[in-house]
Amino acid sequence: MTPTSAHQGPASTQAGDQTTESSTPLRVGLLGCGVVGSQVARMILSGADDVRARVGRPVELAGIAVAHPDRPRARLPQDLFTADAQALVARDDIDIIIEVIGGIEPAYHLIMSAIEHGSSVVTANKALLAAHGHEIYAAADAHGVDVYYEAAVAGAIPIVRPLRESLVGDEIRRVMGIVNGTTNYILDKMTTEGVGFDRALAEAQRLGFAESDPTADVEGFDAAAKAAILASLAFHTRIRGSQVYREGITDITPEDIRAARGMGCVIKLLAICEMEPEGVSARVHPALVPEDHPLGVIRGANNAIFVEAREAGHLMFMGPGAGGSPTASAIMGDLVTVARNRTRGVAGPPQSIFGDVPVAGIGTVHTRFHLSIQVRDQPGILSQVASVFARHGVSLQTVQQSALEGASKEDGWSASLRMVVHRTRESDFEACLAELSQSPIVNGDPRFIRVEGM
Template identity: 45%
Template sequence: MNTIGIGLLGAGTVGGTLIKRLTTDHAAIAAKTGLDLQVRRVAVRDPGKSRNLDIPEGMFTTDAQSVIDDPEVDLLVEVMGGQEPAGPLVLRALEAGKPVVTANKELIAARGYDLIAAAEKSGVALLFEAAVGGGIPIIRPLSETLAGERLTRVMGIVNGTTNFILSQMTEEGTAYEDALAEAQELGFAEPDPTADVGGADAAAKAAILASLGFGTWVGLDRVPHTGITEITATDIRYADDLGYTIKLLAIAEDTDNGVSARVHPVLLPHAHPLSAIRGATNAIFIEGPAIDTLLFAGPGAGGDPTATAVLGDVIDAAREILAGAQVAPRIRFAPSSLADFGSVPTKWYVRLEVADLPGVLAQIASAFGEANVSIKSVWQEETGEEATLLIVTHLAPESEQQNALAAVNELDCVHAVAAAIRVESEEA
């Protein structure tokens, strides 16, 4: 039997589940892979905490460096989260020639380029399947299976909390605050949900998807992101009437001006496969000329699904240790240009509260026209003295759409730009 010693940084939701799986499924994993995976040492903040894990208490330590230094630890699993102290610890393990498996999207999105370079220099693996989409296999398909495809777009629901909230608002008519409270009660949302509802969590995943999908490193600072806090039941209802579902999407694409990655709510046609993804489920939709479209969907978080992804990486890294393989990074990152967001073609749904007077529509159309944005459709509802106008534009560079919105906002007849949400659909 080929024994591989594993050191863990973290034994919380993911790490604790991984330890359980390594003990309860030990024989099954050994039978299937020929690997005897043994937990050797585990760093935690509080070794006294009751964890209900079937490993000796003496394995726990607060000294994370001692896990890396332990000669019986052949590979490191980093599931502590955050950039500090996880970043320097992962780097030191790689420099010491130990492969690392991590579930830490924040770390990979922020420092992945340097960490991947360090792994390459040492000839060891740095694997992070669980960093995007939890239990959904997406990192390996993007970086290995699809490495020969010239992908055009990778678009995903990569945050379960926000998809749960939007699903509740859409299906039950629940108000945003109530849907968020429900997500917190059910454990889908953190007590501080800012990173989820503000889009930062999805932005880290978008950076990783874009980097792997297009072979160009996209830093986290190059991913503009907007969350769902401004989405109202009113717009969900109007969008539905117009044939769209509102989703928070991470969108990475190869545009004429370079690779672009962004996160924001979008109106998506009801018929799009991502519109059907409900609740906390995650899904990634991939487009390319040869594969046409692929949809990966499943549990984007949770101890068990995420531990399965980590376990897959552990098995992969263990096989490479035993093969004595010099591991190259799965994807090389070419220094190619990133598109400025202003140049990326977008289209918009805009809800305006306007004076119900003759000539108003003409003024609004001309403000859009002067900014080079043409209008695809207009729908009007009278509400007394005022009227609500729903406008969907054609594709135009993001900067021109923004100029149009600013110009419309200046018009005296426009009482409020009540909502402005991008639209993703096939037609221009």
């Protein structure tokens, strides 16, 4: 980051820093030095002049805690490294701790210790914030220090600050986004190349978009952690990752993708946070999205977040959702903010938590569904199926009957019914499904996927 020094022509004419500057440096401890941490270290060291200009005071990297401090690292001074993270967060000369270790422990105890020692904290750790964020925010408030975490959701895309500050005078109704680049890459690959999940995953792993153990991404745990953070911010409450309804994408087949395209839709893994009459619904699941919807056009490993607010209307934020440099950019923005606050002897605005809004279960959610079932190709079937829906007060929007591929007239189950139902309460739809599963006119279990953004 060299906005000041990079303007080689212009820089020579600059009038000098105009903010009141203290020459005592702020000192930063960095926990972790992997893909993100090494970029953060590089940006603090090589962008020192710019950081100083923005903060009004020098910012120094005072130590880096890693598992293997003796491992040679290009362009980072070896004497900064230590294996003793606990000693680093307890050091009296540290003002700000940046945590990019990830995971719950030891990150949680290190951050709590840093706060108790009076340091402000910048973290990218979504899993930790979704599990223990509210204890961390309370500790920070009690000690008058900052906890900033723009990098924890959607990488470099500014979404935490807009929700926490820009939209704080509005009423947010819904936040819906693609917040996991790995699964978007996989689903995009399945859509554009017609390949199956396993092959798309293998390709994502080969290119570094997926981990060797992809569970956290493909089962939706990562997206659920981000949904918990977004729902807490949007609705000024406390939602933990474990309270987020979660389905992953491992069951999505090329046939699902083809069926979606037949309806002018694509399949996306969505994180959705909305206010339902029963409370806050936070959920992660694959959904059909129209291919011309702002979320339908998000390609590859990008992220995008769609916000619906009462006064502001529909807003969308998009960009790279992960990666070392984008994540480090978000961390550096937080570092400058936290360092400015320190320099002025204040903390930023506290988390605006006004109480615990109840969490609405998935059954209370109102949405649309796409459903496919196998039936016998005989007169009266559609009427029988439709009567099941009518009995549960679920209204059909479209019905399409087609011959089932690979089936013979003889085995009876030769037709496929594809239906889209109007917006309905999920529990009513579930009751339909249960009755259809039991019905002699339906073969096997119905297959369904939610429909959003239509």
